[in-house]
Amino acid sequence: MRIAVASGKGGTGKTTVAVALSMAVSEKVLYADCDVEEPNGSIFLRPEISRTEKVLVEVPEIDEEKCISCGKCAKFCQFNALVSLGTPPLVFPELCHSCGGCAIVCPTDSISWKKVSIGEITVGSADSGRVSVIQGKLNVGSSLAPPVIRQVKSHIADDILTVIDCPPGTACPVIESLDGADYVLLVTEPTPFGLHDLILAVDTVRVLGMPFSVVINRFDEGDDGVENYCKNEKIHIMAKIPHRRSMAEVYSRGGILFDAIPEMLDLFKSIPQMIERGIEVE
Numbered sequence: 243m244r245i246a247v248a249s250g251k252g253g254t255g256k257t258t259v260a261v262a263l264s265m266a267v268s269e270k271v272l273y274a275d276c277d278v279e280e281p282n283g284s285i286f287l288r289p290e291i292s293r294t295e296k297v298l299v300e301v302p303e304i305d306e307e308k309c310i311s312c313g314k315c316a317k318f319c320q321f322n323a324l325v326s327l328g329t330p331p332l333v334f335p336e337l338c339h340s341c342g343g344c345a346i347v348c349p350t351d352s353i354s355w356k357k358v359s360i361g362e363i364t365v366g367s368a369d370s371g372r373v374s375v376i377q378g379k380l381n382v383g384s385s386l387a388p389p390v391i392r393q394v395k396s397h398i399a400d401d402i403l404t405v406i407d408c409p410p411g412t413a414c415p416v417i418e419s420l421d422g423a424d425y426v427l428l429v430t431e432p433t434p435f436g437l438h439d440l441i442l443a444v445d446t447v448r449v450l451g452m453p454f455s456v457v458i459n460r461f462d463e464g465d466d467g468v469e470n471y472c473k474n475e476k477i478h479i480m481a482k483i484p485h486r487r488s489m490a491e492v493y494s495r496g497g498i499l500f501d502a503i504p505e506m507l508d509l510f511k512s513i514p515q516m517i518e519r520g521i522e523v524e
């Protein structure tokens with residue numbers, strides 16, 4: 243089973259929940275960090291790294307001998323990765339989405355491909371080998387999160403419980419991360435901003451037709467807008483995590499949720515079983 247942990251915005255405690263879920267269950271689990279712009283699950287899981295691999299994509303290379311500086315490739319590129327000012331185009335690899343279109347429109351066959359690295363995957367294990375940890379990290383300056391996420395997910399096997407730590411928001415990287423998941427936990431906080439972004443996230447998973455429920459972090463700190471919304475929309479609330487003053491101190495030294503709130507452990511342990519039993523949108 244693949245459980246994706248997502249949130250409409252950053253800072254809601256998404257990684258806290260994903261890490262806690264991975265550490266709570268007793269079976270083998272794979273934690274896949276797809277929050278590739280800011281992967282930080284490893285800070286808490288502290289995996290022993292066994293190997294790293296680069297994420298390579300193909301970007302255009304211009305043959306200036308053959309190029310007639312027509313500018314058709316630059317005009318075609320929707321991502322401004324090519325700029326031609328009556329000259330052979332300049333290539334900005336970090337903006338290229340490797341769609342291949344520029345080579346198709348080039349009348350002189352002047353475009354070939356070279357591989358560039360846009361990020362890195364690290365593979366390791368934590369908790370005496372029980373938790374496999376795959377982390378993707380996008381290079382600074384690159385905007386191409388989806389290929390890094392795809393490479394993280396290529397390591398997921400079907401026969402192991404997998405927790406996918408998604409990027410925040412509802413854009414392409416999130417959709418890429420959610421693809422193939424069996425269930426989504428949407429982490430939010432009980433504030434007007436939290437509710438606003440939760441509504442967007444709920445719209446997204448509903449369009450994708452995915453079963454989901456909500457985890458409210460710091461539920462005792464805000465208002466009851468999120469709970470009322472879930473009640474009205476018949477959305478199951480899987481967990482309500484209270485706020486504890488000790489949390490900041492626990493997290494700052496790399497501790498996890500149960501170090502601050504041990505009584506949450508049993509609930510998190512039972513989440514996969516609850517999902518298997520069919521708790522979803524009611």
Ligand code: SF4
Nearest residue numbers: 319338339341342344
């Ligand atoms: S491959 Fe696509 S995104 Fe990259 S430069 Fe060519 S047209 Fe632009």
Ligand code: SF4
Nearest residue numbers: 309310312313315348
């Ligand atoms: S389309 Fe081809 S020939 Fe025209 S500017 Fe681009 S690379 Fe040069």
